[in-house]
Amino acid sequence: xxxxxxxxxxxxxxxxxxxGAIVALYFLKLRRRRVLTSSLLLxxxxxxxxxxxxxxxxxxxxxxxxxxxxxxxxxxxxLARPDVEALTGRRKRVTIVLDTSPTMxxxxxxxxxxxxxxxxxxxxxxxxxxxxxxxxxxxSGHTDTSYSSDRSExxxxxxxxxxxxxxxxxPAVDGxxxxxxxxxxxxxxxxxxxxxxxxxxxxxxxxEEAPNVGIVAFEIRPEPSSPLHYTAYLEAQNYGKATAPVKxxxxxxxxxxxxxxxxxxxxxxxxxVFDLSTFSGGAVxxxxxxxxxxxxxx
Amino acid sequence: xxxxxETFLKxxxxxxxxxxxxxxxxxxxxxxxxxxxxxxxxxxxRQYAAGDDFRYLDWKAYMRLNRLILRLYEEEExxxxxxxxxxxxxxxxxxxxxxxxxxxxxxxxxxIALANLDRINLVSFASKALGELSPQRGKxxxxxxxxxxxxxxxxxxxxxxxxxxxxxxDTRRRGLAVVISDFLDPRGFAGGxxxxxxxxxxVFAVHVSSREESDPDLQGxxxxxxxxxxxxxxxxxxxxxxxxxxxxxxRRREELERYCMRYEMGYVYAGTDFPFEExxxxxxxxxxxxx
Numbered sequence: 001x002x003x004x005x006x007x008x009x010x011x012x013x014x015x016x017x018x019x020g021a022i023v024a025l026y027f028l029k030l031r032r033r034r035v036l037t038s039s040l041l042l043x044x045x046x047x048x049x050x051x052x053x054x055x056x057x058x059x060x061x062x063x064x065x066x067x068x069x070x071x072x073x074x075x076x077x078x079l080a081r082p083d084v085e086a087l088t089g090r091r092k093r094v095t096i097v098l099d100t101s102p103t104m105x106x107x108x109x110x111x112x113x114x115x116x117x118x119x120x121x122x123x124x125x126x127x128x129x130x131x132x133x134x135x136x137x138x139x140s141g142h143t144d145t146s147y148s149s150d151r152s153e154x155x156x157x158x159x160x161x162x163x164x165x166x167x168x169x170x171p172a173v174d175g176x177x178x179x180x181x182x183x184x185x186x187x188x189x190x191x192x193x194x195x196x197x198x199x200x201x202x203x204x205x206x207x208e209e210a211p212n213v214g215i216v217a218f219e220i221r222p223e224p225s226s227p228l229h230y231t232a233y234l235e236a237q238n239y240g241k242a243t244a245p246v247k248x249x250x251x252x253x254x255x256x257x258x259x260x261x262x263x264x265x266x267x268x269x270x271x272x273v274f275d276l277s278t279f280s281g282g283a284v285x286x287x288x289x290x291x292x293x294x295x296x297x298x
Numbered sequence: 299x300x301x302x303x304e305t306f307l308k309x310x311x312x313x314x315x316x317x318x319x320x321x322x323x324x325x326x327x328x329x330x331x332x333x334x335x336x337x338x339x340x341x342x343x344r345q346y347a348a349g350d351d352f353r354y355l356d357w358k359a360y361m362r363l364n365r366l367i368l369r370l371y372e373e374e375e376x377x378x379x380x381x382x383x384x385x386x387x388x389x390x391x392x393x394x395x396x397x398x399x400x401x402x403x404x405x406x407x408x409x410i411a412l413a414n415l416d417r418i419n420l421v422s423f424a425s426k427a428l429g430e431l432s433p434q435r436g437k438x439x440x441x442x443x444x445x446x447x448x449x450x451x452x453x454x455x456x457x458x459x460x461x462x463x464x465x466x467x468d469t470r471r472r473g474l475a476v477v478i479s480d481f482l483d484p485r486g487f488a489g490g491x492x493x494x495x496x497x498x499x500x501v502f503a504v505h506v507s508s509r510e511e512s513d514p515d516l517q518g519x520x521x522x523x524x525x526x527x528x529x530x531x532x533x534x535x536x537x538x539x540x541x542x543x544x545x546x547x548x549r550r551r552e553e554l555e556r557y558c559m560r561y562e563m564g565y566v567y568a569g570t571d572f573p574f575e576e577x578x579x580x581x582x583x584x585x586x587x588x589x
Contacts, residue, residue: 033521034530035516035521035522036522036523037510037523037525038387038392038480038510038511039482040529041482042511042546042547042550043522044531046542
């Protein structure tokens with residue numbers, strides 16, 4: 001048995017102190033009301049008869065002391081927060097890595113991948129024993145908590161986490177991987193982001209198939225024959241299972257715009273080189289719009 | 299202290315103390331004595347012997363039988379009555395206190411005895427005989443009795459056997475011994491009564507008890523202190539404990555009564571909440587102590 005709130009020596013000292021204090025109080029208990037009586041002759045006779053008759057009466061005084069000591073020791077032990085594997089479960093340290101890449105915002109099945117990831121993380125928290133400690137980390141480097149068994153605190157952290165468009169990196173969890181069977185690391189991800197995941201990390205996938213038409217290539221370059229003349233190459237692909245009507249637009253400065261509409265079959269690609277000679281310069285943005293698209297960021 | 303009023307006193311005039319046995323008195327009284335003497339009641343005849351009083355010769359018998367025959371009469375003497383009043387600390391308890399009740403009982407009985415020309419001895423006792431009123435005779439001495447009873451100060455532990463042994467060894471003539479006590483003697487109630495019995499007194503026990511003893515009104519966790527020796531005892535009062543106590547009290551009272559009956563001693567239970575006049579005028583008469 002280990003103690004979470006103090007060392008074993010401290011816990012034993014506390015128990016001894018408590019037991020000693022209770023025994024002392026038992027013998028120094030508040031004085032009873034003193035009543036002067038003519039004679040104790042009859043009272044003694046009655047008490048002796050009752051004590052001789054009843055086992056409970058004979059044991060009552062030592063029993064009440066024992067009960068008081070046991071109750072006191074239980075309270076003292078509760079303060080020491082004993083960790084008994086048979087009662088409280090095995091003590092573990094679990095690291096939950098949440099993928100915060102932008103693709104986690106994809107809507108699928110009535111919720112985003114992120115919402116599902118959070119739900120999975122909450123399930124992991126709930127599945128842990130009372131002595132299991134959790135650490136929450138994300139792949140964008142915004143969140144990295146210390147190990148804690150305080151579930152409400154961990155839930156607060158979870159509710160504050162969001163997907164970020166930042167450089168993605170699997171966090172350092174080497175210690176959590178090498179501690180042995182009492183440590184676990186879980187990665188909750190849609191598996192889209194190119195992360196280097198160490199061996200031993202367990203994965204929970206939140207990837208669900210979703211209709212999406214996305215830009216897979218977009219490049220602007222000058223024409224070799226005329227360096228001041230620019231063209232844009234745009235390639236979009238329908239990843240859904242049905243033909244998707246798409247609207248493609250390339251927008252430049254001063255409201256210059258090129259629009260295209262096409263119906264992309266399942267797995268079909270749209271490829272076109274656009275002449276940007278009418279554009280007067282500045283930033284150029286390409287967008288693809290499709291009804292029921294799961295990933296709005298395209 | 300007022301012991302009783304005049305009306306009650308008049309009622310006492312009609313009573314007298316009964317004794318199972320005839321005892322030798324000191325002076326002429328109203329009790330039939332064992333010895334033959336100069337009373338009025340004819341008892342027997344016997345042959346004249348030298349030295350007999352001529353006045354008691356039966357001359358008519360002499361004329362008929364030509365023999366000197368003496369007429370014998372019953373001697374009437376006073377009855378020595380010893381009143382032992384318990385003055386131990388435990389007698390202070392009760393409302394009225396047991397001692398006050400015992401004083402009144404003793405005063406009434408003394409008055410009855412004095413009115414019948416009996417010779418009374420009053421003794422207060424605890425662990426020993428504390429005080430003694432020298433033998434008194436005649437109604438006029440009742441005020442000495444009152445003074446003595448009023449002057450009794452309770453104190454000490456009860457040891458009736460030691461008290462009676464000392465007193466009876468120093469004294470005295472055999473007589474009627476009336477013990478007025480709560481009989482809360484740590485050595486047991488029998489010891490004291492046995493001493494009196496062994497000195498061949500005619501014993502009568504008046505068992506005084508207060509309601510606080512027979513039916514205590516206690517509750518909670520208490521430390522009971524013995525008034526006589528200061529000993530203490532921790533108790534947790536519960537209805538079952540109180541019931542057991544009342545049962546023990548009743549059992550002890552019955553034991554005392556049975557003990558008195560077995561050795562032909564009189565016994566009267568006198569609870570302090572019992573009307574005093576009824577005790578004297580009815581209970582004592584039913585107990586064949588007064589007539």
